[in-house]
Amino acid sequence: MLKTQAQIISGYSQKINEVTTKIETTKKLIDQLSLVRIGLFLAEILFFVLLLNSADDNSRTLIQFALLLPVIGFVFVVRKQARLDREIDYQKQLLWVYQNEWNQLNGKPNGYEDGKVFESESHPFSSDLDIFGRASLFSLVNRCYTKTGKDLLAERLSHKSTKAEILARQEAIKEVQEKIEETFDFRANLHGHNIEKIEQIKTQLAGDLGLQLAFVRKKLLRVYVAVAPYITFGLVLSSIFIGGLSGNILGLFVFIHLGINIFLNSKINLVFYSFGGGSGLLNSYAEAIKWTENQPWKSSYILQLFTSKIPISKEIKTLSKVIQKFDARLNLIVGGFLNGLFLWDLQCCISLDKWYQSSSKDVISALNHLGDFEEIISLATLAYNQPAWVFPSIDEGFQLSGTEIGHPLIAVERRVNNDFYLEAKPTVDIVTGSNMAGKSTFLRTLGINMVLAYAGGPVCARSLQLSVFSINTYMRIKDSLNESTSTFKAELNRLKMILKNIEQDKNTFVLIDEMLRGTNSKDKYLGSKVFVEKLIAEKTPGLFATHDLQLADLKEDHPTALRNFHFDIQIINGEMEFDYKLKQGPCSTFNAAILLKQIGLSLD
Incomplete structure (x- = not known):
């Protein structure tokens, strides 16, 4: 049974209240964890003071082990807080999506773009029929956040289709309309991110990345980068337990590693600055793609959007992990430490090259097809919000x-x-x-x-x-x-x-x-x-x-x-x-x- 528009508006109000409550609850938990972090820090100071004042060797050994407990707890709490921060960011985007739907049905403007950039006086009908711009059809329909989605929606609203294409799209839009509650999560995962960044990543994957990574394909370099962490680890242990010459050799290795990194820095930067800071964005996009992969689609229009037999969401999450590791270089102290010991930047470049060789083409296609889903979801949302309207x-x-x-x-x-x-x-x-x-x-x-x-x-x-x-x-x-x-x-x-x-x-x-x-x-x-x-x-x-x-x-x-x-x-x-x-x-x-x-x- 179809809902009335009043019931739909009421449903959005309920969702807004639920998400608002969840955000408030999560904020309280984050505040509680902040107090736990302070407590762990104070506990660490207490154990350190006890260590300094302890004369008994057995007590000192026990306290030394105890010193590790607040550190371990602190790491656990920080990671838990990071997960909660990501969750609250997602919930805020979901709240925006629900609030935007409520706003529109109550006569307020759509928060998505109105398509002004697509206005053209020379088009056969778009200017006269208010297709683009303020108070336009595009501004009524649009639920696209990505550039690809907006371009596709503009194309559909301004160009002629065949009967077969229209009927195939109707079938797809009706199918998505039946899953409309799930599409809000999809939209929340895409909303709020840097659009230019994802376009930059797509351009890089489709363009120069292969050439930029050529410098890490030299066999001798790959072999050395692979064994360097083991050599460094052995020298660190040797320095701790043996001392003497081992410490000097370790220092020399760190100096050589930093020299290699400085020598290749311009090439590393070319690779990094196309991806740096994009880990969270790619994780969210991977979640959106995962939703599309997990649905038992039936319409031919949607099925033809899937060109890969492997789950692309996993490939994107792998890329995200590489970029997240690469982002360590943004902290000069941490980046210098990791490069000195493990040639961290080169490790990341090699991991990125391995990923690029196997997955980049499928990922570009999947990222572009997110726009196809956004465009279909836009019209499906219109159909859901306007139950009195009909498919012609x-x-x-x-x-x-x-x-x-x-x-x-x-x-x-x-x-x-x-x-x-x-x-x-x-x-x-x-x-x-x-x-x-x-x-x-x-x-x-x-x-x-x-x-x-x-x-x-x-x-x-x-x-x-x-x-x-x-x-x-x-x-x-x-x-x-x-x-x-x-x-x-x-x-x-x-x-x-x-x-x-x-x-x-x-x-x-x-x-x-x-x-x-x-x-x-x-x-x-x-x-x-x-x-x-x-x-x-x-x-x-x-x-x-x-x-x-x-x-x-x-x-x-x-x-x-x-x-x-x-x-x-x-x-x-x-x-x-x-x-x-x-x-x-x-x-x-x-x-x-x-x-x-x-x-x-x-x-x-």
């Missing part, structure tokens, strides 16, 4: 028919839905009506739902059946001072683009709002008339919103190829009332005279 039926041939179609960016309490259908063959539909009556909103309502449908997502309607069209729009035409382009020239450029697209793709659907605003009324009518007749001749369906009633009269010349619709107003006690409902036939009631009168101008 994608048909062959020529079809567009919908009931109670509403604009997805208008709040449900203000949204007015309309029914609409095309005839069995293409027509040009003239939509007339008063200012503010709803003509432009209706065109955008139809267009934006078509975009959602072609992305494989749910639509804001009770039902929608449609075939695959290439959408072309003409609505917000702007002049350009930078390009010395007037409004009229910009309009001509837009018309030229639409005509070219119609020639290239016969399955084009055109949405036009008040054509040729930048010229005189006579030329405007004649230009609009010629364009309407061009659409009719090309058998291209279109909706043509206009104030020009003469265009509605074209039905006399094209009785089967042109239809008239309108939005009207009611004048009650001198006040205008709009119902925003689409009606048959041309409009007979306009509001210009009333609006002019309100500002002190009267028409005779």
Whole structure:
């Protein structure tokens, strides 16, 4: 049984409370462990004082052993605190995810990016239909944090798909919708990390890393680096128990090791600075990938995302461990100690090279496919959050028919839905009506739902059946001072683009709002008339919103190829009332005279 939106909002509230409580509990435990650390430190001081004041050899031996206990306990507590710190960081990201969903369903902005970087005035429809930018379809849908995910979602919302692709994506989105509770953990693992860092790592894996690691592939160097820790360990033991020359030899080895490290430092730095500090990020990404690997997926669209037979999450965790060890060089004292004794940086470079030779290609693919899952999850989350919306039926041939179609960016309490259908063959539909009556909103309502449908997502309607069209729009035409382009020239450029697209793709659907605003009324009518007749001749369906009633009269010349619709107003006690409902036939009631009168101008 589907949840109502009120139940969904309540569910998010409950999750927010649960995660908040868990964060508070974890913080208290971390504070308690901090007190334990202080206690262990004080215990160590106490044992040390007892050691200094003890004259009995047996007591001194016992105290020496006791000195180890606070140290061991301290190490254990520090590691436990580190795990809790990582857990609390994850819980904070999960809290953000739940809070963001609650915010959106309560009319607040989406915390994910709004896609402004994808805005383009030259695109066939994205600017006119509010696909990208503030208060856009992208800002409503987006749940992508990675660059790949955002790019993929933008691609789906701005380019045409085939019927087979749309149906395959619908199947995948519905499958993910059934697992929606688990996707919040997936999103929490990806959110909050340095996006540029993961892109840097992917670029490095796909690019120069192989060449940068070539210096550690020399056999003699590998052999020495492999045996150096054993030699050092033997010299340390010899220095402790034998002394004498052993200590001098150990010092010489440390000096030689530091010299080797300094000599190769520039090459080591090239490798390190692409990965350094990325251990936590990769661990989180590995957890996200692990979730995708552990699901019993059925949809073909998702199954084709898995190109490796081995669990890539394990390979990424291995890489993370190498990088975590490599990060020791960030502490000059610890790094100098480890390099002097064990050639630590070279050990890490060799481990990284072994990993690179066996796993890098599969890891790059898996990291990129996280974006595919984010993009699918974005639309699945929309379907979950809007239980009244439906997945459209994608048909062959020529079809567009919908009931109670509403604009997805208008709040449900203000949204007015309309029914609409095309005839069995293409027509040009003239939509007339008063200012503010709803003509432009209706065109955008139809267009934006078509975009959602072609992305494989749910639509804001009770039902929608449609075939695959290439959408072309003409609505917000702007002049350009930078390009010395007037409004009229910009309009001509837009018309030229639409005509070219119609020639290239016969399955084009055109949405036009008040054509040729930048010229005189006579030329405007004649230009609009010629364009309407061009659409009719090309058998291209279109909706043509206009104030020009003469265009509605074209039905006399094209009785089967042109239809008239309108939005009207009611004048009650001198006040205008709009119902925003689409009606048959041309409009007979306009509001210009009333609006002019309100500002002190009267028409005779």
